[in-house]
Amino acid sequence: MSMEATRRRLTEKQAETVDKLTRAAMDVLSKExxxxxxxxxxxxxxxxxxxxxxxxxxxxEHLVAEMFWRRLAATEAPGSEDPDSTARVLAVLRQIALLMADEPTLAGAVTAALLGTDPDVAHLRLRIGGEIRRRLIDALGSAADPELVETLEMIYAGALVRAGMGYASYAEIAERMEKSALRILKP
Structure with missing residues (x-):
């Protein structure tokens, strides 16, 4: 099975090499x-x-952004069984916030990497943003007004940058994001 990477399609052997590199990057990042x-x-x-x-x-930066993209893509979106779209949106935002909660070194690196100017990082930012947007739209269902989706995106982007800068833990940021989203979703 081939995987799409940010720069090209990969054969199985190439995908194994990329996997080795991303695993090694986590080891190096943890130490250095x-x-x-x-x-x-x-x-x-x-x-x-x-x-x-x-x-x-x-x-x-490209390597670290790829690590985040892979983690996001491998994490299934929260279930959409709840009939309340607000509860579904809050579950999506919480999942995104807690994706790296146990790895603050990776989280800080991802924040720095995603703010970079590397064209390959820009491509990944679009993929990451597109996936998060899709999850929010799915969670909102019929209430998926484009302005509301954009506002929710601004909340999570700002919150994750604040967490990445060390202003609060990812668990604290998840709670703050939920409070902010609730102000918008249920005024």
Missing amino acids: GFAGLTVRMVAARAGVGTATAYTYFSSK
């Missing part, structure tokens, strides 16, 4: 932090050449 992380270090940890790593990732 985002400032100390380099693609060269990740390649060495993964047992692949630096040139090979750069074949898949244009920068450390």
Whole structure:
């Protein structure tokens, strides 16, 4: 089975290499932090050449953004069984906020990476934003007014940046996001 990466379609062997690189990046990130992380270090940890790593990732920001994208894509959206669209939206926002709650080093790195100017990161930002938008629209159902969706996107984006900057834990941010969303969803 082939997977789509940000730069091209991957064969199974290439997908394995990308998986090795993203796993190695988490190890290096845990030890060195985002400032100390380099693609060269990740390649060495993964047992692949630096040139090979750069074949898949244009920068450390691209690598970290890919790690977040993979985590988001692998996490199934909260169930939509609840008849209350507000409860469904709150579940989506909470899930996004808590996606990296147990890994503050990764969370801070993702915030820094996603704010970068690398074109491959920009592509991933669009994919990540599109997926979150889709989840919010699904949760809202018939109440999916474009302005409401945009407002909810602003809430989660701002909240996650605040958490990534260390103003509050991701658990605290999840609660604050819920309160903000409730003010909009049930004025």
